[in-house]
Amino acid sequence: MKIITRFAPSPTGNVHIGNIRVAIYNWLFAKHNHGNFLLRIEDTDKDRSTDDAINNLFTTLQWLNLNYDEEPLYQSKQESKHVEVAEYLLSKGCAYKENKDNKGECIIFKMPNDDISFNDGIKGRLKKPIGDIDDFVLVRSNGKPVFHLANVVDDIEQKITHIIRGDDHIENTYKHIALYRALNADIPSFSHLPMIVNSQGKPFSKRDGDAYVSDFKKRGYLPQAFVNYLVLLGWSPGNDQEIMSIDEMINMFTIERCQSSPAQFDEKKMKWMNGEYLSKISNESFNKEAFKIITSLHSSASENLVKKVIALIRDRVKVFEDIEKLVNYFFVDNIEYDEKLIAKKIKKEGIKELFNYFTLEISKIDSIDEVSLKKIIDDYIKETGKSYGEVMIPLRIAVSGASGGPDLIGVLSTLGKPTIIERINDVKQKYLD
RNA sequence: GACCCCUUCGUCUAGUGGCCUAGGACUCCAGGUUUUCAUCCUGGCAACACGGGUUCGAGUCCCGUAGGGGUCGCCA
Known part of the structure; x- marks a missing residue:
């Protein structure tokens, strides 16, 4: 007997993670048993069914590569x-x-x-x-x-x-x-x-605006990571494997291994998983997507700068939506400083001298490359006996506003001489005079 | 309210009567590597809801209690 499963949503809104997980399980079960997976659109409630919802359904299935056999039945x-x-x-x-x-x-x-x-x-x-x-x-x-x-x-x-x-x-x-x-x-x-519940342990309703599949797509989750995370929410292969290919999922999926109790959706873990997948995609596809995001955010940015920045942040992006915050200070004129950070790391003895030294030395060199940058810092360390942390953290804060970020030498050389000097002088004026 | 379902670390889970001093993963914390940040590595915290049985032996079986959830539409 040929095994046939189906996904039969009513198109009354955007597809929700709970619905799509049901679809994924049906799909996996059918594939595992060499059967068919059918789509039926239960649009009999004419008041609530909309074309938008139907389109959203198709887009979602396509994004996740959940192909169905035969024509959908309306x-x-x-x-x-x-x-x-x-x-x-x-x-x-x-x-x-x-x-x-x-x-x-x-x-x-x-x-x-x-x-x-x-x-x-x-x-x-x-x-x-x-x-x-x-x-x-x-x-x-x-x-x-x-x-x-x-x-x-x-x-x-x-x-x-x-x-x-x-x-x-x-x-x-x-x-x-x-x-x-x-x-x-x-x-x-x-x-x-069983259902998927939210971080409060309460059922996700369709009204939970943050649980639509399309939102995760928009925010830059990878479809494979999304499916991988969702499939593990209420099912496990029985061993310790978590990251798995679609073929592996199909191979290992059985109904018996499904959990009978509700599972809580945990975005932290999904984000981690997305990071795992993201680290494996090619530079080419990462760059393409990142480029799109950055240029749409900062339309006047030069292609060259955008490319440099992308290379700098590549391995700290877990989800594409992270990029916005990660790159902001490379493209805006005025950056904001966190008062607490300033109080803790900048308003201290010797920082003004450090800034003076650094801006002076940097203004002396023509091309601001990583080698000369490193030399300036090394010289200062030797002279003053300070630690790298004591030098690099204040500099980082002054030029980026943040205490963390990509490799500082890389950040500085990407930012360029005028910006570095300007930002350091600003900080000096605002907080150290 | 009635009927039904569910209950292992904070979260996702492994566990199908002895291999469990309960394993893995995420999170968090500490140490190491990275002369900054992140990565990475090592280690740590942390659970069988509770009470009774059954059994030589129970996270695993049975009963009850508690808590959570579902359903009770001329919605789907």
């Missing part, structure tokens, strides 16, 4: 089929018509007089006694089919063998199984994934 196009099935159920005596709450006549499914149980791939045996689940609406009084009907009919039509979805669907599963039985269809295997 549920709204299945409407007449769904109603037909409801009529069939009616004729079979499995459903009845009723005017509930005076809203007009709707078709209601009659829950059978049986206990219903199923073996969930993740939660184990789950059961409900007779009478625990109420009859439910199949077709609204306006003639539109309801989720349960549409979902089951389409799953049957698409021959879905394994349904992997969020555990908020557990209660629905009993209804769905009753429907499968009434329709005499093979019941697929169900697996219910």
Whole structure:
């Protein structure tokens, strides 16, 4: 039997990390079993479904390289089929018509007089006694089919063998199984994934603006890193391996190894993982992306300068969004100084002399290259007996405003003589006179 | 409220009755390397929710308690 899974989102907003993780697991499961992964767009709620959301869905799947087999099925196009099935159920005596709450006549499914149980791939045996689940609406009084009907009919039509979805669907599963039985269809295997929770341990809702896949894309996460992190949120291969290729994931992925308890999303770890992936991409692709970011931020910057800066920051970027802060002082005229830092490292004995010496020496040389820069600093150390830290930290703060950053000699030679002198003089004037 | 689900370091997890003095990773801290910063290396802190059983032996099985979560729509 060919294994078929599906991702069946309703396009009512941007794709959320919780949804996409479900998609990833379905995809991985299908690939692992040499099956098919189908996409079905459940757009029956016309009030809430939007084209933007559908586009966002396609963009997201494409970005993450989650390719699906066959053409996507739009549920709204299945409407007449769904109603037909409801009529069939009616004729079979499995459903009845009723005017509930005076809203007009709707078709209601009659829950059978049986206990219903199923073996969930993740939660184990789950059961409900007779009478625990109420009859439910199949077709609204306006003639539109309801989720349960549409979902089951389409799953049957698409021959879905394994349904992997969020555990908020557990209660629905009993209804769905009753429907499968009434329709005499093979019941697929169900697996219910726990949810992803936010840093407060609370469920991520679609309203959590910071959990959209598209936001992580915008901020410069790499798709492979994003998938790798997400796949580990609620699943593990059983050994200590964390960084893994898509092929390795496919090889190792099984439902049995999925966690049955909720997982907390931890951006620090995702960022670390992104850094691991980023350190492995080619200079060429890193430079291309970094160049794009910097030039869009500082449009008047010279190409040459941008390139130098990129080389300087290359290995301290964990996510592309880091670049903005990392490079700012290379491109703006006025940099800001942190008062605390100034008080701690600049307003001290000997700093003024250091600055005087440095600006004087630097003004004497023509070309400001790394060798001469290093010599100036070395000479000063020899003369005064100070440590490198005592010399380099104040200089760094004066020219960049920060206590940390790329190699100082590199920073200085990239900044250039006029800027260095100007910034040091500014600091002197502001804080040391 | 009813029904259901979940519970190992702060976080993600390994663990399927003896290999657990509970392992790995992220974070954090300390030391080393880097004459600055970052990287890197080494080390450290840190958990079986609680209470009862079952068993020669329990993180692992059973029951209960507590806490967290889900579902109870003519939404999906």
